[in-house]
Amino acid sequence: MIYTASGLRFNVTVMSETSPPRARAYHHGDLQRALVDAARALLEREGPSALSLRAVAREAGVSPAAPYHHFKDKAELLAAVARQGWDLLDHGLSAAIQTGGSPHARMTELGVAYVGFARRNPALYRVMYDSFRDKEALPERMGDERSAFHRVQDTLVEAGADPNDWIGLELGAVAAWCASHGMAEMAGFKQFDRLRDALGGEENFLRALMDQLSIYAHRPAAAPEDK
């Protein structure tokens, strides 16, 4: 039976950002990676609702049961897609935070980069967030000292935060993360069209929102008791 439109049943990778070829080739040629690539292609072309396991297998040119030899679940395939996405986002954030300027300005660029990524790849971001919530995992990235999560805290220190106050540092990073996630998911809403237009487009809208939220202005954490 033919699963591909062309007769070619090989790993034709045209995606821009994929993991480096690990070159394990059995019957198909590293179907594991081909499936993740197919999923991402499908995600960008047809949106998240079209992302069924069978459709991914179809896209990769294999039978509907083939993926089960590489992923336990549909969820596990999506988790692999999500991991690629988080890696991509992490690289983008690390680049954004290395731009010159004050810590204040760098935090803003960080937020713009985060939300921009999510807005440019909305379907991928949704898969990323879903996997993040459902798996209650992805700790490897947060735990890594080189992760953006830690770079943010470094920047907060440069902005004057106490480097020994880990609570305050994590709190600032998490607050920025929450706010960025909220903006990422809501900034494109039709309901805000008038406001977004009045501010001169989405980027200005985002920067104005971040100014409101003072996402970059770290201040010492309040003690748990006082409100």
Add this chain to the structure above:
Amino acid sequence: MIYTASGLRFNVTVMSETSPPRARAYHHGDLQRALVDAARALLEREGPSALSLRAVAREAGVSPAAPYHHFKDKAELLAAVARQGWDLLDHGLSAAIQTGGSPHARMTELGVAYVGFARRNPALYRVMYDSFRDKEALPERMGDERSAFHRVQDTLVEAGADPNDWIGLELGAVAAWCASHGMAEMAGFKQFDRLRDALGGEENFLRALMDQLSIYAHRPAAAPEDK
């Protein structure tokens, strides 16, 4: 064929917050409302993944095709559920913002109420948000002068904002909304357990986050050009 466990095939409403009985009874007795109630019961009992149209019909004691005479789609049923949820949340917010205290304190209570609602009804909040995003609608509530969205802006005015600067007012309200949504979706994450515990529980965690974000501190909107 029997669709209910008991022989009773009638509208047994035990939910706490439902729309007032409109008492239109044909064969079943206002199946429209019974379906929404069944969906919400199912949502709380089994979670969002169990919320299939057939399961809702089963819960309501009717055949799988019955809902299609009251809702065009599964999406339309979920939209009805979502609308109930937004109404509930709006009432909660309006109550929270009427507590005494400074505008600052009231904005904080508003945020706590929003996030608290979402954390107490996570499945419902997910349906609400999904419907909000997919339908690109729900304008009736935002447009209503009595909605929480406008109460927030009133509070910003009390805090010193220019009542004629509609851009600044909407920006402040939207910023608070985005931040609240982000916290609502992320505050429960396992990844933040250590930080949450260090701050003495979820409520303190939330208040500390909001303090970081200065969700309540309105400041004049920046002109689109300056960053």
Add this chain to the structure above:
DNA sequence: AATTCATTTGAACAACGCTAAGATAGCGCT
């Protein structure tokens, strides 16, 4: 009492996630 018509049912279709059993093909071993 007959008719009308919204309402509900039963059956069916395609697509989905997933499983089990068989076919295939590359690998290591003698």
Add this chain to the structure above:
DNA sequence: AGCGCTATCTTAGCGTTGTTCAAATGAATT
């Protein structure tokens, strides 16, 4: 080289889902 082993892939099938459609049901109107 030949053999078997095992991972890989396919075929077929199960149960479930969303949705449609003709037939049946029954409350309300005439």
